[in-house]
Amino acid sequence: MPAREFFAHLWEATVEGFFADPVYGGNRDMIAWRMIGFPGAYASYYDVVDKHGIVIDRPPMSLAQDAMGHVHLNPNIPPKLP
Amino acid sequence: MAERLRPVDAVTIGVGMTGSILAKELAAAGLKVVGIERGAGRDTVPDFQSPVMHDELRFAIRKSLMMDATRETMTVRANVDQTALPLRRISGFLPGTGLGGSMVHWNGQTWRFQIADFIYRTRMEERYGKTFLDPDLAIQDWGVTYNELEPHYDRFEYLCGISGKAGNLNGQLQPGGNPFEGWRSREYPTPPMKEAYCGALFRRAASELGYHPFPMPSANLSQPYTNPEGVSLHACVYCGFCERFGCEHYAKSSPQTIVMPVLLKNPNFELRTGCQVLRITLDNTGRKATGVVYTDAAGHEFEQPAELVLVTAFALNNVRLLLLSGIGKPYDPRTGEGVTGRNYSYQTVSSVDVFYDESVNINPFMASGALGTIIDDFAGDNFDHGPHGFIGGAFIGANMSHGRPIEFHPTPPGTPTWGQAWKDAVIRHYNHTVTLLAHGSSASTRGNYLDLDPTYRDAWSQPLLRMTFEFPENDIRMSAFVTDKMLQIGRAMGGKTVAGAPAKRPYNATIYQTTHNTGGAVMGADPRTSVLNRYLQCWDVPNVFVIGASAYPQNATYNPTGTLGALTYWVADALKTKYLRSPGPLVPT
């Protein structure tokens, strides 16, 4: 396999692990999302989408967190729905 | 040996947008209709609910709602001198699977084509002369006009509840809308969406340059709406998980949210999921379809006899089914003969990034699939192409549909592609970048076409579809022109750095560039250059209708779905008022 192809796949996999929801085990404590300011899996912005420039600085939320904020890992989520 | 089932009046191959609308219309007209869907049944509740749905890795990257490339895929090559290879992972275009089809995971951008688009060959030759067009272009007229389709556009838009602002009401230009659009008979069913920051920044710059910005017409609704079928949608919450995802909120027009509740309640309709249609069966004259053959999830084969076969499986699958079933003479680019597979086209896109100071918070994650501010000044034939030497154009605008970080982490040119410097650049620019898009037309050529692959087969041992496609020179020149205009607007938007590039050859089928695969089973006035007549009825097999963007002789500037919705109602009308009263060819050959 050409080195360029391999590296591209490796890099892509790294980015995926880095920025994916922490349910999969990477992006622990949502550090990557905090780094860039991405609020995560819960998203409902009707009232603020047109407040241009507003600062959204709430802690990010994982799809796997409970009401206490604890993230329950589940790396075995199937890629395809049944 | 296939088990022969009891005959029905009509079968739809696939129950996505076109299949579900047509099934609803025919079932309501009293026909017994069977809808055969290869994928699983699914509904907004429970299948599209958050937070499970808001998983970028699963749905946007692993493509959970899309066709399973381990069972069927396409092979791709640039021209007849190459050997086509299979797409092991689909990424360049994303055909869906499952009930509702690709309309479950689309972005919702809902346009009408221009008046000139339907008489494209005639109009281009009239305006610019026959010798203006590159000789490899195979553009054709559609056989139907915008005026004939207008009431059906209207009907589809009101089915979906499209949010927008009319620019041309019965010939009168309207402020706030698209001044270049074809006339429409009434206002959109719901008002435009709210404008995001990126749209406002684009609007200001575009207006200052003398262009005419307007809100993108959207199937992500701006307010609650009940459609003429009595089905209701809610207002979009701008969650930023639109394309590649099902909508949790009943706010995106999809078969589930616009027609399925009515369809599934009608006892005339029967849905079979997990069933792969293998081919359309013909009688021994080859001029009448007798039904379809399919396998269910357990591998049992069935023959479903039907009086009427509606091929509604998505453009690419439509063409493949015709080829597998021997309907229409397959196109051979070397001789120019044949019709099935001819005139395959796509979309020509490019983008520009505008990088801002850290004080400018763009908040790209507050977004919706069809949220955008657009100009049509360089779309279609809206400007004089004489000095430029190409046909076609693009709409240009700010339509940032998401801020999901695996897919979106823009960095300016010169940024290293990995390491600390890359990380620093991502942090610096993620929330302070606007991405502009130019979404352009795709001319058909003699060399771009679809046929069956000679080597590769699917999980049912049937030949895969082979796609032979390269961007025409015409479209490369068009893309250079519109990208230049887009860069000009980008520079006027007040950023610190502006960067972008036009579409280039070779076409790379592994990079996502829209799922706007069009053509291959085109409609037209002449059976020598089309598979279908103007009612999307097969010239050769009059009880087969093929409703998909496969009917488009070339692709116009805009997303194909709005026009396909109009064609679907146009065909429903032809079936109910003409064909069912007197089955047979609706256009003399």
Add this chain to the structure above:
Amino acid sequence: MRTRNILPSGMILAIVIAAAFKFADAQTAPRQPDAKHGADIVAHGTAAGAPPCETCHSVNGNPDGSGTFPRLFALPAYYLAKQLTDYKAGTRTSDIMQPIAQMLSADEIADLAAFYAGANAPLPSLAAPDPALVAAGQQLAMAGNAAKAVPACNNCHGPGGAGLPPTIPPLAGQFAPYVVSELQLWQRGIRKNDGGAQMSDLVQRLDERDIAAVAAYYQQVKSALPASAAPAK
């Protein structure tokens, strides 16, 4: 001195937002909200005559145990400020809250919102709810209802109903009678201060049992620490 404020609610809200958030193009540094001053108002009221908030919105539940006065702890500042502003302008109606809000200045509203957003208190022990009702409520909260075309409440109200700052309030740990009465007010069109009719439209599809069920479920969702107050870890 009784303050009578005739500014429209949009303008008041804009002042409060400017006070609560940093805007890139603000001409002058906006006033930072003062949570300590907010605490003072909660305990002692204001000079203009607004009563102490904790008279009704006390830590240990309501004096009459009815649960009709909502828990305000850990409400996102933006949301609480908007509600007080809306009461002040009459955009949200209440015989009790409107006169009180009219006695509050925009700065006092911002201070109160800042206090409550940063504060928390243990949940009072409440009567055990009917388990079947709670299960039905959980279903609606986490999955929605297909037949009624109702999406899951948690989609917008956050994990376990923990809220989605800045704009969407937590439901977790909120008193059930209050939630029931608010859903009824949305349903009847009496409360209308949501953007895009999101609540009014969705709640039309719920029946009496659905409303009782979600209220019962959310009240007992344990350890409700809304996201705005959750530790960074």
